[in-house]
Structure formats: structure tokens, C-alpha cells
Amino acid sequence: MPISRIAIGSPAEASQPDAIKAAVAEFISMLIFVFAGEGSGMAFAKLTDGGANTPAGLIAASIAHAFALFVAVAVGANISGGHVNPAVTFGAFVGGHISLFRSILYWIAQLLGSIVACLLLKFSTGGLETSAFALSSGVSPWNALIFEIVMTFGLVYTVYATAVDPKKGDIGIIAPIAIGFIVGANILAGGAFDGASMNPAVSFGPAVVSWTWDSHWVYWLGPFVGAGIAGLVYEILFINQSGHEQLPTTEF
Template sequence: MKFTLPTNGVANDSASPKRSRAVLRWCSEKWRAVLGELISTSLLVLFGCMACVPYEDGAAPVPGYAPLAFGFAVLFNIQAFGHISGAHMNPAVSVAAVVWGSLSPALAVFYIIAQCCGSILGFGLLTWFTPLPLEPDAICSTLPRTGVSDAQALVVEIALSAALMLLNCAVWDPVNGHLQDGVPLKFGFVIAGLSFAGAHFTGASMNPARSLGPALWNGSWESHWVYWLGPIISGVVFTLLYKHVLTKRKQED
């Protein structure tokens, strides 16, 4: 939303109420979407990270639990919040939506703030009702595995996030309007599959907000920048690739 600032006092007096009304109108229209991002991201982190909590005897959960939990949490959130906010749950997806042209930069800022707050809230709830301390083992924190450098982890996160961004673009593409059935299922299974593929390299975050909450509560900031830079690079590069290269070829065909 763009406001033009008047240059004289009289105009400023008359414009201020109009500006205020415009801001209030914008907020009244968009607050539900921002709230949807806050709630959906908190549920994503809460339910996904619940599957990472060790058993009572300290044994680690079955490795496949977390990818399935995150995948099904995404499935649920898209079905429940997709019509409210788009159910991005991910700053990189919101950046991609700005590049695509379906989300304004101003609203994207509010989305990203809500997503980060939602992640912190979701993992905070988990630490509150979990009887075992989560901090010593950095439960649910995304970290490169031993032997994987930050540069290698960055490439892995870019690759995993690229698949997610291309899927988003394919869903946003009006050419695929007749293929929208089962979108929540598609995203849920893709997230689960990508998590299975990349979890033992980087934790398969693909989502800066998903990594933020556990990092904050566990104090595990090692290589945290990887989980912001990688997905956002993919959000920009592969959205541009799809928008200006892949769709152009399709139209030419």
C-alpha cells in the first residue's frame, strides 16, 4: 500500500484522517490472514517437534516419525488455513509469493513476523508440557550432521527448498487450475518425502521459521544462518525460474 505525503500543513491535516482510515481498512482486511499464519506455524512446529521428543526411557523416536508428523501437520494446516492466509507457514514461501506477485511486500513482512512468532510459541508450548528437558540434546533443532560443512548444508537446503518452491509455483500457476484437487495431500506427502531425503544431512528444514523456535528455546544457533539463506535463495531463484522460463516455454508449446 502506497501513501503520498502532502507538502503543506492544510493538506496534511485533511490527509491524516484518510490515511488513518486507509490503514485501519487494510488492517481490518488482513489481520485474519496474519493470525492464520501465526496459528498454523505454531501448530506446525508443535506437532512436528512432538514427534522428536524422546521416550520416557530416553530412547529416540523411530526416525520416520518426524517427517510424517511434519508432513501431516502441513496437510492439516493447508486444509484448515489455506483459504484464510494461503497457509505459507514459511518465510521463504512468503518471499516466493512476493516474487510471484500474489502477495504484497507489506503483507509479507507481517506474515514473516507472524510465522516467526508462531514458531517460538509452538516450541515454547512443547517445552512447557514436555516432562523431559529438550535443551541438552537440542531436540528438534536443525543442525548439519557431523562431517557436513555449512557450505554443503546450504546446498542441501537450497536443493530441498527448490522442490518445495517449484511445487508452490505449480499450484499458483493458473495453467494448473484444473489440477488443484488434493493440494493439501500433495504438500503433505512432498514435505514428508523431502524430510526423509534430507533429514540425515541437515534436518531438512526448508523453512526458516521452523528452525527459529527450536533454536531460540534450545540455544542452538550453530549454522542457523544456513536455514534462512538456503530456503530464501530457493524462494527467489526458483520462483523466477518458473515464472520467467518454465511458464514461458509452456505457453510457447
């Protein structure tokens, strides 16, 4: 069972050069992703006089996030594995592919990357608001929670199939594209309901900078639950390795 392969690791990991480099890579990848994704929404709202919450705005957000995540994952893949998402890191953790202490290091870097990206956006746009994720009218927190669980399950399942699975072969080459595509598709599906975060760090940065926390817990619990389920399902059904073996960063 994957749960038996969970590795806690050691606090000493935080001082290892490769772990520090991986954390820096996660910080930079997250900054790139959030700056482009959040910035595209701000730019669309400016060009359309507040029309980001329209079908065209949804399509623009989907494309921008898909492109930006493709790049962010690709540039970090050989250093940190290109997680660019605390939920993806958690999914790798429950599958036994990363230790708890290294995961914490990644989470800190990812959250800081998102905050810095939003601060840079606010400064470079002359003080425009970095809008926090929010539920649409008629959507309850529990509706949104299901959305986030299902969408993040699809994302992390895709990560496992294209990047983590040791049997992936040449399909691993298209992992960043597949990951970007599933996020873009999920935004088209869930963006009109809860913003389609699938990523606690992406939600955290705008919330901190705008200091808006309405239903913020949904954007943590949903992605972590969906990621955990995806990691366990893929490990149990399709990998089912014996014993813990952390994948090298060049593989994930």
C-alpha cells in the same frame, strides 16, 4: 519478467482487517505445524530413550511433518493462502503474488507461531528441550546450504504448480497433500544431514527456546535462495503473465 511485478505495498496494509486475519491464520497454522512436527521428535526420543536420530526416527519425523503440514496448509488456504513458511512467502513475493508489507506481516506471524509452539512444548513436556536444527558429523555449512536450497526449491516449485499457477484447474484441490508429501520426502532425503528444515520459522522457534544458534544462518539463506529461484523459474517458464496481479487469498 516477474521482477517487474514485485509489489512493495503500503504500511497501511498492516491495519487492514483481511491482512490481520491472514496473519492470525499464519500464526495458528505455524503453531499447529511446529507443535506436531517438533513434538513428534520429542515424543519419539522419549519413547526410545533418545533414539530420534535413527532410521525409524527419520521416518517418524517425515510422516509427522507431512501430515501436520497438509493440515496446516489446508486450514489456512482460504484465509492467508496457507504459506506456513517464510520461504514460501518470499517465493510468492518475488513472483509478484504478495506485497512486501504483507510478506513482512506474514513473516512476523510465522516466527511468533513457531516460538509459541516450542514454548508450549517445553512447558507441556515438563521442560524437555526443543532441539534446534544442527548439522550432522561430516556435513559442512556449505553442504547443508546446497541441501536447503535444493529441497526448498522443490517445495516452492510444488507450491507454484499446485496452488499459484492460474492454470492449475482441479489440481489445486490436492495442493495441501502435494506440499505435505514433498516436505516429507525431502526430510527422508536430507534429514540425516542437516535436519531438512526448508523453513526458517521451523528452525527459528527451537533455536530461540533452546538458545542454540550453530550454523543457524544456513536455515535462512538456503530456503530463501531456493524459494526465490523456484518462484522466478516457474513464473518465467510457465506463467509468464503480463503486469502485476496479486492473487486473491482464496487462490493462494
